[in-house]
Amino acid sequence: MRPDLRRFRIKSLVMLVFSGLALVLWLPIYVYINHGYVKQLVNDRGEAMHDLASAVAAVLGDNLHERKRELSLLAQSPYFRNAPLGARELRQHLERIQKSYPHYVWLGVVDTEGIVRSSTGDLLRGVSVRHRPWFDRGKEQTVAGDLHEAMLLAPLLGIEKDSEGAHLIDFAAPLLDEQGRLRGVLGAHADWGWATDVVKVLYPAGIARSQVEVLIVNRENRVIHPHRYNSPLQIPVTFPLDQNFAVARGQDGKDYLNSSAEVRDDEPGRSLGWRVIVQQPCERALADVAALQRAMVASILLTTLVFVGLVWWGSGRITRPLRLLASQARKIEQGEVSVPPVTEALTVEVHDLAEALRGMAGTLLDQRRDLADNNLRLERLVAERTRALEIANEELSQIARQDPLTGLPNRRAADERLRSEFVRMKRSLMGYAVLMVDIDNFKRINDRHGHAEGDRVLSGVANLLAVSLRESDFVARFGGEEFLVVLPDTDLSTATCVAEKLREAAEVAEDPHVGRVTMSIGLAMASPAHVDEREVLRLADACLYAAKASGRNSVVSDSLSAGHVGNS
Numbered sequence: 001m002r003p004d005l006r007r008f009r010i011k012s013l014v015m016l017v018f019s020g021l022a023l024v025l026w027l028p029i030y031v032y033i034n035h036g037y038v039k040q041l042v043n044d045r046g047e048a049m050h051d052l053a054s055a056v057a058a059v060l061g062d063n064l065h066e067r068k069r070e071l072s073l074l075a076q077s078p079y080f081r082n083a084p085l086g087a088r089e090l091r092q093h094l095e096r097i098q099k100s101y102p103h104y105v106w107l108g109v110v111d112t113e114g115i116v117r118s119s120t121g122d123l124l125r126g127v128s129v130r131h132r133p134w135f136d137r138g139k140e141q142t143v144a145g146d147l148h149e150a151m152l153l154a155p156l157l158g159i160e161k162d163s164e165g166a167h168l169i170d171f172a173a174p175l176l177d178e179q180g181r182l183r184g185v186l187g188a189h190a191d192w193g194w195a196t197d198v199v200k201v202l203y204p205a206g207i208a209r210s211q212v213e214v215l216i217v218n219r220e221n222r223v224i225h226p227h228r229y230n231s232p233l234q235i236p237v238t239f240p241l242d243q244n245f246a247v248a249r250g251q252d253g254k255d256y257l258n259s260s261a262e263v264r265d266d267e268p269g270r271s272l273g274w275r276v277i278v279q280q281p282c283e284r285a286l287a288d289v290a291a292l293q294r295a296m297v298a299s300i301l302l303t304t305l306v307f308v309g310l311v312w313w314g315s316g317r318i319t320r321p322l323r324l325l326a327s328q329a330r331k332i333e334q335g336e337v338s339v340p341p342v343t344e345a346l347t348v349e350v351h352d353l354a355e356a357l358r359g360m361a362g363t364l365l366d367q368r369r370d371l372a373d374n375n376l377r378l379e380r381l382v383a384e385r386t387r388a389l390e391i392a393n394e395e396l397s398q399i400a401r402q403d404p405l406t407g408l409p410n411r412r413a414a415d416e417r418l419r420s421e422f423v424r425m426k427r428s429l430m431g432y433a434v435l436m437v438d439i440d441n442f443k444r445i446n447d448r449h450g451h452a453e454g455d456r457v458l459s460g461v462a463n464l465l466a467v468s469l470r471e472s473d474f475v476a477r478f479g480g481e482e483f484l485v486v487l488p489d490t491d492l493s494t495a496t497c498v499a500e501k502l503r504e505a506a507e508v509a510e511d512p513h514v515g516r517v518t519m520s521i522g523l524a525m526a527s528p529a530h531v532d533e534r535e536v537l538r539l540a541d542a543c544l545y546a547a548k549a550s551g552r553n554s555v556v557s558d559s560l561s562a563g564h565v566g567n568s
């Protein structure tokens, strides 16, 4: 399944990839150094410890050999060959030798029966040492004996029990006469401070600081140096065949680096079997290794941190223009028109993208501008067209309300005016007059002079009515040869006067072709008592009828309005 990368920012992805890369690069280097170089360091440290163990073992061996050689030479000197075993000179000689080597605590000559005949400080003189191993072995050859407690000498020498001096090492050599026969045994006891001196010479100071411990163990693997005599070895170690050192866990739970070397005493038949063991806690011995590992981890972390920081900064620089581009696109989307171009640290690809977006935005903005212009033009056009339509409507409305022959308002306009006048009166309570005007015997005119003449007469009457009335009055052709006049805010007497004036005007106006044309007029006054405008109109019509009936060329008023009927 492909991961949905839309949830990640480029910066985070780049960081993830490069962190992974750093890990992949560092891991093998770390493993190589840790398993190769570190192994070498451990090896070097182990070998160095083995060198120390070997050096201590060699010096111990040499020293043993030196003591044995010293004793052997002494035994072969003329004094010891010839002088009586209890002679004073022998004792003095022994004491001189003791002074020459301070670790000799006792030197003595023993006869073949094991009785001490001469000794330093006359100590143990006359005492039998027949059962001591050194006496037995010393009869045969020059020997060095194992470490043992100073059983007999300690109280004589005033040595504290369990102190370093309370443990002695024996040396013995056979005393032979000129014929090579055994006269006795020359014995010597050296205190165990001797071993401490040897170790100190090779590893004087810093033992405590570096926690390196040099031990000497005997054949039974018991520690005989330093001064914890006869204690078992705390860290028993077996060494691999191919190396001189090993790591073993001590009883304290810590790991120790160990090395050992055998002390060679070149004694035929019975070697002492001593070993020098050097031990150091691993945490101390391998401190360099731990430091190297810490340095490696620190440098890996540091370089990774710097690397990741650089990647973070770099990817931020690369993606910033993209974020700016996105924000600009959003601004353009929201309608902003003047968005400054992105110029910041553009790579080729981002530059191309910026150019493409700029081009697209330009096109969009142009289109939007064109659209706005077109809209404006369209709105203007619609307004113009609407205006033209309104004018046309007005014209149409006017045409619809105008009589084409006379140019006066027609029946429809007259009805509207009557309606509005009635409504206005209801509100203002000011009455108005309605005149129904009809040309007398018009049919005869048509019949005698033709329809065209009739039309001309109609136009003439219309004109006469229009010019005779006030501008605030209303005149319309109501149908055929019939006209309607509305006189607003007019009382009955005024209205009657106006009607009479109209009638007279027609009467006196002699037409050159048709002669005299008269009119009959019916007059009704509108009052709030009327139901509607039609009622007023019916009254005016009735009056007109009455005027016709009375002989024409007359004005008849509604009797209810005024009770006046007049004619000329």
Ligand SMILES: Nc1nc2c(ncn2[C@@H]2O[C@H](COP(=O)(O)OP(=O)(O)OP(=O)(O)O)[C@@H](O)[C@H]2O)c(=O)[nH]1
Pocket: 405, 438, 439, 440, 441, 442, 443, 444, 446, 450, 451, 452, 453, 454, 455, 458, 479, 480, 481, 548, 552
């Ligand atoms: N020339 C012309 N004649 C019209 C027009 N409208 C109506 N007329 C005629 O007017 C005449 C009216 O005749 P009538 O209704 O009998 O009325 P009259 O002859 O005027 O008689 P009285 O009204 O009773 O005086 C008819 O002959 C119609 O044809 C028009 O627009 N032009």
